[in-house]
Amino acid sequence: MKLPVNLVNNYLKNKLSTDGIVVALERTEVEVEEIISSIELDKKIVTAKVLKVLPHPNADKLRIAELVIGKDKFTVVCGAPNLKENMIVAYAQPGSVLPDGNKIKVASLRGQKSQGMLCSAKELGINDDHSGLLELDPSLPLGISLCDIENTGDIIDIKTPANRWDMLSVLGLAREIAANSPGNDIRYPKSEVVEYSDSELVKNAEIGECSRFISVKLSVKHNSKSPAWLVDNLLASGMRSINPIVDITNFVMIETGQPSHAYDYSKLEGSPRVRFAKSNEIITTLDKEARNLTKHDLVIADKKGPVAIAGVMGGLKTEVDEDTKEILIEVANFNKTTVRRSALRHGIRTESSGRFEKGLPLPLQDFAMQRLLYLFKDICGASIIQVPNDQLYAWPWVQHLGLRVRRADKFIGVKLDEKQLIDGLRSRGFDAEHFSLAKESAKHLGKPYLLGASYKTHKTDAFDCSYLTEYLYSLIGVSIGHTAKQQFDSGNGVEIADIKPGDLIFLERDFEDQKLKKERDGIRHVGMYVGNKGVLEASYDAGKVVITGLKAFEKSGTVRGIRRYVSSFNHIISVTCPWWRTDVRIEQDLYEEAAKILGYDKLPATLPQLPPMNNNDNTLVNKIDDLRNTLVGKGLFEIMTYSFISKKQLAENDLRLAEHLSVINPLSIEQEYLRSNILPSHLKILSNNRDYWENNYGFFELSRVYRKDTTKLNGKHEAWHLAVSLVGDGSVTALKNVLDLISEKYDWKIKVINSESSNFVKGRYAEIYVANINIGSFGQIKPSKLKLDRISSEVSILEIEITEKLITEADKILKPVPLYQFIDRDFTIEVDTAVYWQDIIEALENSSAVKIMFISEFTDVDLAVAAKKRISFRVWFDCGPQPEQKQIDVSASLVVTCLKKSKTIVNFKVC
């Protein structure tokens, strides 16, 4: 929202500088986004009077203005359509400089001498109006510099919070500024007191959607041009001037926050109704768009159809123009959700709908109507044809709250000064005072007893027993229920010996009506203990509010029980919220006010006095971070890539579309699907880095991935994945090295099974198992999947699903360290090429080997022809501190026996 400094200063008792306003705003929820500074005009731009207007002999569109300042006369060639005799204009004399930097000189325009230039508002940087010359006030003296009279003032561009309708109004902002600048106060603008009649101008058929509808029928005398102050303020606020009627409604919206609408009465056919549109109705709105309405659009309609979309935009048919003589003004309170949905449905978020969406309070409509009437009379010479009518369908309730000061202290973390708090609340428009039970009771003593009295019907002029107690508690924001029975049920029980002021005592008395007796559980009367053995009650017998002695009160029926609702009445500030603060609804909202009154800069910095959490080193995030550090330690880059990928990426890597969650409203086709694997992202990163200087490098990513899974809650599966990509010769064996490293860290007994995949080179792809669960795979990527220029650039990728269990390291408890050396033996065996190293490891699980180390693998032409290879490895045995040869031989032969027993290692021979 644009806040013109000059405008807001109209509503402040002490005018403030732009800086002063910014400082005050920074103490509120308003965010100052930008300050648009006004322009200092050149002194040589002065006021002048147009004496004569002559045609230009050589140009149709140009005219010659003869100006006068005192005795001096000047001629200026001018193209503005609104140039006329006797008008006061802004005259840029030769030698002056316009805000845009243009230097004004004596010039010849189509053969006519021009001594300078006459300016539009835009040329002066006052606003965006370039339709004609700036028309100045005719009473101004001539020859004075414009910079001395015309001060557009700065404009502050602000962002307001979603819960504050009032901050979308200059008055609302003025209230906040006043409260946050010492000694300042708000000055309300002039308004016209309105007397309402009962005769309806408009029929409201949707009371639930439109809780208030104020209307008035006016006749207007002047509707040709808005006064300059009005035009300037609208322009500074980012709106255009249209005609005085529209300008007034727009200005009052900017000023008060209440949108209103004016209909040309002569164009209305029959009296209007508030109703929902029918599904085939069409309205052409003021922006000249024909809009198909739905039955969810609330409209104002005449006999022929809709004339406005409620709260969003008026219709073209009943638009006011310069010929308008009679208008119907609408000031309404429409349902915020209905307005919002209509605005969204039709794609027109207007200044009006944006304000309705926040939810407007009921007193605002009356407030705005009073201001509208004043301005219509003042500017348009309006007179009332039909007395204003107010249709109010909801209760404009007042919010009372109790501020427990000692609780607020604890909440904010500093001992609050109660006086400062009360003063601060009052300066923000709240009624605030110390709550004193005795004082409050005294106020009501002697008021008449009336069965069924309530705030709506009798304010505080009369009470019955439960209304009195309900009312007293409402003052501190505690809702105890309306009937004695409800009050009895909502409090905490207290023994008579422990009774404290504020506790309620409930009595059973006779009921004539047995049904009612059952309904009320026999409870007939309630009074409040106020101390000094006195009970405050609205007494049927006495016919008024009295204090009765506790004993006498007890004897007047059977005591059913005593109830307590608050632990203490000490240090409670009773707060009544002003009608415009619809955001303050709970006690915490007052704590916020308290914190702001204190000032956040005064808040001390302390640390929570809580014990440390006991699982600090044990969470998945920590473990993943540890894994991350391990991989960085291996010399890899860590990367992060987006979780959303394209349909094309899925297709290129043979991932099934149907298994992927799709984005309903993607930013672009690059981000239409949630990835189930990191692999496609890594291939893309490679192609983005094809010019990277390094030949051998690797990178990894630890991220969550997602896929559809109907068996799971919310139909999706999320998991952490680790992907490692290596580039360069021998990438796949180097990648296995990374896998070995991780396996060793977490003590995984991995099993690697060669497999096939369309993304990987045949014979160079394997799936990885830990405890018979497939945790992922790795292999060398097929060249056709790579968008690399160098064929020599091999790329291998590993991707595994990480679970917390998988990356939890076993507790480390020291096993005895051997005090002697193990004995080692080397073996070389010849096996089928189809035998894998893993088969050998598995075969030797039951041997007495304590450690096995791969040495080498060998093939020559002969072996290759026979589909054979030789594998050498070293085995260590634990033969005790004094090994005997025999024992070593037994161990060694056990190795061969185990290999022979293996079902996967057939046709092998020891070399």
Add this chain to the structure above:
Amino acid sequence: MMIEDIFSDSFLAKAKADFNNVKSKPDLDKTKSMYLGSDSGVMKGFSSIPKLSADHRAEYGKNLNSLKSKLEVYYKAARESLDKGTDLPGLDLSLPGLSERSFAHGHKHPTSQVLSQTYDVFRGLGFSIVDSDEIETDWYNFEALNMPKDHPAREMQDTFYVNNGKSNLVPRTHTSGTQIRFMENNKPPFKIIVPGRVFRNEDEDATHIWSFYQIEGLVVGEGISMSDLKGTLLTVVQSLLGPEVDIRFRASYFPYTEPSVELDCKYKGKWLELGGAGMIHPQVLINGGIDPEKYTGFAFGWGAERIANIKYGLTDLRELWRPRFVFLEQF
């Protein structure tokens, strides 16, 4: 290339040779587009058919089709030979991995570095670090945080929606949904942080990214105050950015905290926006199954990239998510 050329033997021979010489995927793509792309002679030939006289059309079309299928055969052969590569021998992948690479210095991602430093600071303050799902339900992301449907505050966070086949889910717009999830399963007192990816449906530029890491904090206990919030944030900000850094609160509004504040830090003489914070709204505590009369708490959140930006003087946040190794090498 002239249209009449394409039926010559030399054209076909050249095409065959070109496809045979394909050495890489980009090479393959380039050759394919040269002979079979929309600007190729063959494809242009097809589009010229309607202009031919009726008696020429059939024969010309037939010739063109036969040429096209020959070219496609060359293309497929080139693709297959590319995948076969130099007939790579199968490997025993169960063998211990051998790396002949020289030792290199790894590079932890700058965002990760910030995250790890943040974890360290909070661990020191006795916090737990909690992991949570990135795809949330509307309830946890919005409703339980006092943002029912049509709440204007939802617009503060442009939202993606995801379809799981049955209902719509939300790639979380903030980590705050985890507040409710954690409260549902844990009894106060507790102090946790929740780091993780969040997603906002908004256009990217150098200072805005649609996907980023957020760090959410949640502390609930008896007598937790706003001063505790300030002290915690001061400690953390100074630990991360330096002991000379000052912080300030500015009043703000979030539906799930009351009071709400914006957190700014003064870094190298300039006030910078860091994140949002506040005391947990009593209704949010109730939604998490916690009695707001007995317990109070605070919550806060900021972007890890924001800290990285400040700390490392980044000029374009997008670099963090579209990694170039020449960029990452510096970290």
